[in-house]
Amino acid sequence: EVQLVESGGGLVKPxxxxxxxxxxxxxxxxxxxxxxxxxxxxxxxxxVSSISSSSSYIYYADxxxxxxxxxxxxxxxxxxxxxxxLRAEDTAVYYCAGPTVVTPGGWIDWGQGTLVTVSS
Amino acid sequence: NFMLTQPHSVSxxxxxxxxxxxxxSSGSIASNYVQWYQQRPGSAPTTVIYEDNxxxxxxxxxxxxxxxxxxxxxxxxxxxxxxxxxxxYYCQSYDSSNVVFGGGTKLTVL
Numbered sequence: 383e384v385q386l387v388e389s390g391g392g393l394v395k396p397x398x399x400x401x402x403x404x405x406x407x408x409x410x411x412x413x414x415x416x417x418x419x420x421x422x423x424x425x426x427x428x429x430v431s432s433i434s435s436s437s438s439y440i441y442y443a444d445x446x447x448x449x450x451x452x453x454x455x456x457x458x459x460x461x462x463x464x465x466x467x468l469r470a471e472d473t474a475v476y477y478c479a480g481p482t483v484v485t486p487g488g489w490i491d492w493g494q495g496t497l498v499t500v501s502s
Numbered sequence: 503n504f505m506l507t508q509p510h511s512v513s514x515x516x517x518x519x520x521x522x523x524x525x526x527s528s529g530s531i532a533s534n535y536v537q538w539y540q541q542r543p544g545s546a547p548t549t550v551i552y553e554d555n556x557x558x559x560x561x562x563x564x565x566x567x568x569x570x571x572x573x574x575x576x577x578x579x580x581x582x583x584x585x586x587x588x589x590x591y592y593c594q595s596y597d598s599s600n601v602v603f604g605g606g607t608k609l610t611v612l
Contacts (some may be wrong), residue, residue, distance in 0.1 A: 402602050417601065427539070427547065429601035441599050475544060486596040488537040490549045490558050 383410040384491040386478045391496030398468050398500070404461040404493060411451030412456035414481030415439075417489060420474035420498075430476070431463065434485040441486055442484050446472075468500045505526045506593050506604035513610040518583050522607045524593035525575040536576040537594045538567055541606075547592065551578060585611050 390402040406416070418430040431442045431452040440452055451464040461478055478493040514520040524536065538551035549558050551567035554576065564584075569576045576595075580587055586612045588589040593604040 419601075419603075424588075426606040427541075427594075427603045429594075429603060432601060441601075443600075486599065486601045488535050488552055488594060488596065490552050492539075492548065494546050501515050 386480070386491055386493035388476065388478050388493045388496040391476065391498045393499045393501065394468055395502050396469060396500055399464070399466045400468065400498060402459070402463040402465070402467070402476055402478075404500070405461045406461065406478075406480070409481055411454075411459040411481070412436075414483065415485040415487060416461045416478065416480040417482060417486070418452060418461075419477045419479050419492075420458060420472075421477070421495075422474040424478060425474075428474075429486075432482070432486045433461070439485045467500070468498075470500050472498065473500045474498060503600050504597065505603050506595060508591075508593060508604040508607045510605070511608040511610065513612055514583055516583050516585060516611055519579065519581040520609065522578045522580075522591055522593075522609070523575050524577070524604050525573065526595065529597060530571065531569050531574045531576055531595075532571050534595050534597060536567065536569060538565075538576075538578045538590045539592045539594065541592065542589045550591075551562060582607075583611050587611055593598060 385407045386407045417432045433452045449467045453462045475495040477495045480489045507525045535553045539547040541547040550565045555567040592606045
């Protein structure tokens with residue numbers, strides 16, 4: 383059974399930084415792409431970023447390009463999202479999603495989400 | 503980038519059948535798989551359809567997906583509606599460098 387568990391969310395001031403983590407289990411993590419998706423309060427789902435199995439291919443939504451960095455550690459079965467220069471509009475629940483065969487692609491499994499609040 | 507357009511809301515009675523559409527603005531709907539996600543209030547999304555028409559294990563066969571190249575759209579059909587099907591539904595697809603979600607459809611079962 384695939385399990386995706388996010389952590390690292392919290393309250394941060396505008397302009398600050400935060401690093402989210404996603405611990406994956408139940409599949410061969412190093413063989414699949416992974417994704418981050420977010421959902422602002424009362425809004426729809428928004429794709430944030432995708433990373434291929436070996437980190438060779440990385441894609442970002444325009445809204446986070448240049449501020450967020452996706453990465454992974456296949457030895458630790460973990461996915462990360464480094465978020466810098468945070469803005470109020472980055473306030474959202476962030477979901478880890480995958481595994482994905484192609485990059486970008488669709489997926490079946492989701493984590494439970496971690497809340498990021500950007501406020502002074 | 504392309505867009506996926508869904509109706510904002512649909513409603514139907516228990517036991518009936520409802521279909522939610524998802525229209526791709528540019529590029530062929532058949533060029534990349536479409537997924538459908540269900541999200542109940544306060545919960546994380548779950549997948550009800552992947553790769554256009556495949557159901558994950560545990561999803562009842564009341565849920566089905568299809569694509570129509572003539573209208574460049576995908577559809578999610580839920581038959582034998584139950585009150586527990588009341589939720590937001592999102593379609594999703596992708597191209598060579600982006601993942602795109604539809605705006606979501608609120609399904610009310612009344």
